[in-house]
Amino acid sequence: MITLARTALRARAAPSPFRHAAALRFQSTSVSHDPMTGEATGLKHLDASAVVVTQSNAPRTPPPSQSLVFGANFSDHMLSIPWNSGNGWDAPKIHPYSPLQLDPSAVIFHYAPSLFEGMKAYKDVNGKVRLFRPDMNMKRMNTSAARIALPTFEGEQLISLIKKLVAMDKGWIPSEPGHSLYIRPALIGTEAALGVHPTKDALLFVICSPVGPYYKTGFKPVALEADPNKVRAWPGGTGQYKLGGNYAPGILPQLEAARRGYQQNLWLFGEEHWLTEVGTMNLFVALKKGDGVELVTPPLNGMILPGVTRDSILHIAKDHVSGKYPIDSLPKNLTVSEREISIHEVIKAEQSGELIEMFGAGTAAVVSPVDRVGYKGKDIKIPAGDGIGPIAKAMLERITDIQLGKVEHEWSVVVDEV
């Protein structure tokens, strides 16, 4: 069952029968091209059609939907795709959920060659399974991989494999409103050799976890602590990539904020104390401007994660402004800005009554309203309606309508039955 262990450790172990089969299968495939550079690499490309499926012979019963805790339960199957610098991508395997077995010298345990994505599969009103903008996740996953010398791949191939995995574990997608199957693709370096160097072995894997709604009992706005001494990202750093190494350093600042009564960190940057992100989400601020409203989010300046929800909100807002898809509950006179915004501008807006709304944006919650920001010992108060402001609410409704296929939209991708 644990075939994975063998391939992940193949530098030290006897060849796996799967590898041999894969090698034969790939003899007829064409030379692949690097999806980032277009260069011919001469290595086997990621080929969804080569997938080897091993059904679980001990399928489990998903836990009751009301008992779900985020990221604590996992579905019956997972996807594993080993990569080696000499051969390229090995044949993908869908197999029973099982531990990874890795040499203690594997680079993942020492130098954090590690990236991940967060996606969701939804059951729509007709029982069809849907993904939301998976191409965006594939694009970012490749960008992250290139930044830390991990292998890149053709995103369409991985989407095809994820669809197959999700279809197999369709019974794990809770159908209650607000529930979904959280999909976690990850890519890690696995070479068993110390020394900081580009890894010769890697493993791409995907696991799935049934999750409940982020807001179980109505919306609860969060309080943020903005401490300019805590810095998430830096120009020339890795803030715009979804790397494992960006996350562990944020845990202590969150614990410290929590001790002072704030749920999350508002990450500031630079002497002007620019707003960047909130916790592990992108950030939006709405300001009154004359008789209109400006919806502001920090620009993709290298320090901001290019969030799928962030991008979706920008598109929805722009389609409202252009008249392509107007939304009644959004302000008539709306301006959409990707621009720097400092904490001082936020404080000024609070004082002049022009601070309308603030919210985080991300895959887990879609939107996360903010009602308070602590900065230099004082709290900035932010309107948050009955727990959520009107702009965040409009975005949440529009995005979940698309995710659940209540309205037809190119962002929602139907998973065909297999």
Place this chain on the structure above:
Amino acid sequence: MITLARTALRARAAPSPFRHAAALRFQSTSVSHDPMTGEATGLKHLDASAVVVTQSNAPRTPPPSQSLVFGANFSDHMLSIPWNSGNGWDAPKIHPYSPLQLDPSAVIFHYAPSLFEGMKAYKDVNGKVRLFRPDMNMKRMNTSAARIALPTFEGEQLISLIKKLVAMDKGWIPSEPGHSLYIRPALIGTEAALGVHPTKDALLFVICSPVGPYYKTGFKPVALEADPNKVRAWPGGTGQYKLGGNYAPGILPQLEAARRGYQQNLWLFGEEHWLTEVGTMNLFVALKKGDGVELVTPPLNGMILPGVTRDSILHIAKDHVSGKYPIDSLPKNLTVSEREISIHEVIKAEQSGELIEMFGAGTAAVVSPVDRVGYKGKDIKIPAGDGIGPIAKAMLERITDIQLGKVEHEWSVVVDEV
């Protein structure tokens, strides 16, 4: 044999017999105190006397010393110490070198809760085994752990366990000049649960790798590329901690430098283009000042790793200056400075003939001479004698003399036979 797998995965698996034994053993121990804060934690502390030893029943023959590649071979045994937030440190285990088995949702694969140390064991002229300043590694390991919400421990306990491990695998320490046993302690978060949060499970492990001399065929100075757009660390970040997440992002910049003929990166910081570190080493620059010499290294300002070799070089230089231990080959009129130094100051010193020497400092090579720095399309040329300058050479000789017990020094710690 793979008892590790069971404890690392204990959240999902049946209790291991080792855990039960450990629980009984700890009933009589006192409540531990957090080594960082001094607070009583109520959790079991790391207790070297509770170690459970399982000898390998298939000991291997170490590879011939001349064939050694850094970090590619590992000794017969390893040390594993699981930790859980509810119980504290479990009983340490010395056992045959074996894979780690972890759930694919384990936090180490997603958020990089990961730190490590680099140490060496040497065989001295009398066949005794020696460590070099292990207390410094323990101190830094605890500082790193606290920064990413991993558990801390009493350093003396881990030193005692490392001594035991090294004594057991004494046959793996090559005795040829310049050879040693590289010791790699690592601490990783292992909880099987997605979501960015303080891990409830962790694993401290130590593996050992026989290594040859860094300079096999004489000294080879390296060329560095100084690109101000590549940033290793920043204020409020994690540059001063030995975290896994600091290392993967450095791989691509090194590959890019190599493509242009430079072996390593000289990491600059800020608008003044301050020198910070070189590759994964600390940095020293020697400048002529009047009729004397100034030895400069960047100060521990939060962005610089507090290297053991860096600290040792500073002590040796200061002892020379104070007359406590003068070294003939060091300049008579020496000044030792921990201060900021910009690339512009280095260029100016080159032009005025006052640039004497530059070298990296770290555990792997002790010193690594630099003879060229590329900056904005031009090369700064740096004297490097016959491959190594006089100051780097004096430091290398003094440190290796202490490491090998050729001179008595408190930094060298003898491992008693067990």
